[in-house]
Each structure stands twice: as C-alpha cells, then as structure tokens.
Amino acid sequence: MKCTLLKLLLGLSLISWTALADTLNVVFINPGHQSDNATGTFWSKVSLFMEAASEDLDINLTTFYADRNHIFMAQLTKEVKKQDPDFVILVNEKGKAVQMVKELAPLNVPIFMLLNTFDENEINAFSEAEKANIIGSLIPNNRAVGEKLADSLITTHLRKTAKPRLYMLAFKGDYATAASNERHQGLMDSLSKHKNIELVDVVVANWSEPQAYAKTSGLLKRVPIDIIWAANDPMAYGAKRATIEAKINYPITIGGINGDLHTSLFPLDVSYGGHMALGAYALVMLRDYQDKLLSDGQMHQNINVFSKLSKQEIIALNEAFSHGELSGYDFARFSLGHVNPVEFSFDKLPLVYSQPKLKVQVSPCP
Numbered sequence: 001m002k003c004t005l006l007k008l009l010l011g012l013s014l015i016s017w018t019a020l021a022d023t024l025n026v027v028f029i030n031p032g033h034q035s036d037n038a039t040g041t042f043w044s045k046v047s048l049f050m051e052a053a054s055e056d057l058d059i060n061l062t063t064f065y066a067d068r069n070h071i072f073m074a075q076l077t078k079e080v081k082k083q084d085p086d087f088v089i090l091v092n093e094k095g096k097a098v099q100m101v102k103e104l105a106p107l108n109v110p111i112f113m114l115l116n117t118f119d120e121n122e123i124n125a126f127s128e129a130e131k132a133n134i135i136g137s138l139i140p141n142n143r144a145v146g147e148k149l150a151d152s153l154i155t156t157h158l159r160k161t162a163k164p165r166l167y168m169l170a171f172k173g174d175y176a177t178a179a180s181n182e183r184h185q186g187l188m189d190s191l192s193k194h195k196n197i198e199l200v201d202v203v204v205a206n207w208s209e210p211q212a213y214a215k216t217s218g219l220l221k222r223v224p225i226d227i228i229w230a231a232n233d234p235m236a237y238g239a240k241r242a243t244i245e246a247k248i249n250y251p252i253t254i255g256g257i258n259g260d261l262h263t264s265l266f267p268l269d270v271s272y273g274g275h276m277a278l279g280a281y282a283l284v285m286l287r288d289y290q291d292k293l294l295s296d297g298q299m300h301q302n303i304n305v306f307s308k309l310s311k312q313e314i315i316a317l318n319e320a321f322s323h324g325e326l327s328g329y330d331f332a333r334f335s336l337g338h339v340n341p342v343e344f345s346f347d348k349l350p351l352v353y354s355q356p357k358l359k360v361q362v363s364p365c366p
Helices: 002-014 042-056 070-075 077-083 097-107 120-124 128-133 142-158 178-191 209-220 233-245 275-290 311-322 346-352
Strands: 024-030 059-065 087-090 111-114 134-140 166-172 197-204 227-230 253-257 270-273 300-303
Touching: 024 042, 024 077, 024 275, 042 059, 042 275, 059 077, 059 275, 070 077, 070 097, 077 097, 087 097, 087 275, 097 111, 097 128, 111 275, 128 134, 134 142, 134 275, 142 166, 142 178, 142 227, 142 253, 142 270, 166 178, 166 209, 166 233, 178 197, 197 209, 209 233, 227 233, 233 253, 270 311, 275 346
Parallel strands: 024 059, 024 087, 087 111, 111 134, 134 300, 166 197, 166 227, 227 253, 253 270
Antiparallel strands: none
C-alpha cells in the first residue's frame, strides 16, 4: 500500500500542465546552420531554445536546416510533406517563403512565420486560400534595435573622443531579408538625429565574419572610420579583427546584434540580443492557439524583444547553451494555460528558471 501511494504521489508530481494536452507535431525549417559557422551561432541557438520549449509544451519538434542557402531552403518543403505536421514554422529568408507557402498549399497545413514575415507585395501574391494558411507570425522590432544600436555606439564613442565629426561604417546582412533592411532603417533613424556623424559606406557582408573582415580591411586603407555598426555580431567581429590587424592608433567603437561570444575577439563595445528566444515563444503561441487560448487576432505579434547585453550576461547566456542548461527554463510558464502565467519577454527568462529537468523512472514495487 505504501509503495502504491508513493508511486501515485511521485507520478502526480511529474504531471505537467500539458499532460492532458494532445501532442503537437511541428516542423521548423531553419534557414541557418546547426552548428557554428562564418555567420555565427544565432540560428543554432534559436533551435536550442525551441527544443527546450518543446519539452515543456508537449510538442514533437522536427527541424530541417538550410545552411544559409535560400534556394535549398525552398526545396525543404518536400521534407515537410513527409512529416504530416500540425504546424509548420517558416522564416522568410530572402523572400523565399513566398514560394514555400505556395508549395505547401496543397497540404492545407497551418503556417507560422518566425522572425521575418511578408511585406504587402508578397502578401498580394497569395491566393485567399494561401493567405488563410498563414495563421500567425512573431517578429522582433528590428527597426528599433537598429536605431538603439547606433545610438549606443555613438554615445559610447563620445566618451572616448571629443572629435567634432565622426565617420561611421555600416554592415547590412543582405539586400532582401526584412530583418536586414529594417535594422538599416533604424540606423538611418538614428543618424537623422546625429548630424555630426557621416556614414561613409553601407556594405552588404551576407551576415558573415570573413566577408566583413575583408571589406573592413580594404576600407580602412581608404577612409577614416570611427564607428562600425553591424546588423549582426559575426560581421562586427570580422570588422574588429580587421581593425586590430591594421593597428589603428585611434579608438574605433564596434557593435552588433546577437549577443555572441567570440573565442578571441570578445567583447564588442555594444551588443544587443534576445530575439534568439522567439522560436521558443512561437511554440508557446502555437500550443495556446491549439488549446483555443489565443484568438486569430492575437496570433500576429511584433514585439520589442531586444536588450542591450552586458559582457557578463553574454558569458552567462553562452554558458547556458554550452552546458545544456536551457532545460532549466520552464517555457510553459509563458503559456496562458499555466495556472500562473508570465508575460513573455527575454528579460523575464530568469523568472521561469528553476533547474534542469530530470527524467525520472519509477521502478516496480518489490
């Protein structure tokens, strides 16, 4: 009798709020790489956050990686068709998600857009049935972070010098992706407030550290540069390496977006991050949508997720990735189905951290 009671109590203690929910099958087509590469670790971190959240939300998550090849990414819809998913999560990398939505239309599977969605012209390219399949989106305010990054770089640099006129170099990710263009718009918003800053060039480096390094090396020989604004941290680190090797004898302030930890070049002067956790929150939204806790009108969200990260915060965050500590976050706390839900933001992650979850097995009674 004691053993039976013990097993019952232990079993009840392991039941999560999702125990009575149906398991969801979700496919995510990740435009990036599964591991570190020239464009950094951002997309692999997005997947790690999503994997941790899927465990809390009773979601079976399948991820396919496009390795930053937008043409191959579009072809991955063939793999989706084999999975029979309840939901598909796409990223509109270089506009290729338009083709992907059309190719998935015969499946009539609900599609959720993550981090990059569609502009008005792209939406007009869809039939009404294709539009109906796009049930939600979760987008960070990229324009705002582009402006914040520029403002922070200028403020930081003005603590180093009293020069009346400063020269800035900017690195965009690419020409077509919304995140790249919106961050650039934010940069221009900032520069409109700072008339003493001259933008010497805006260079596309395809989110790549080596490309930013090569282009910075060339530009340093021709133009003065005081500040380097980069749409992601890998490009910022590439630029930093170029300035070190050029042995510049005046201060250059460099910053980017991601919160990346670099083996030899860390830290940057400024880094913003937080958007890597949005994939996890996207799964929360899909769980709540499935459980009829979110209405159609609540399924498209544009949020200010970015935070300026300190050196210590970046180190701690990257240690959490390397040590597998993301499982310590209870992402179900962000669900409206939780008895005590927490409104999602990157800054509130510490509020839902307990400890890494243990897999417990109950052995038979003797």
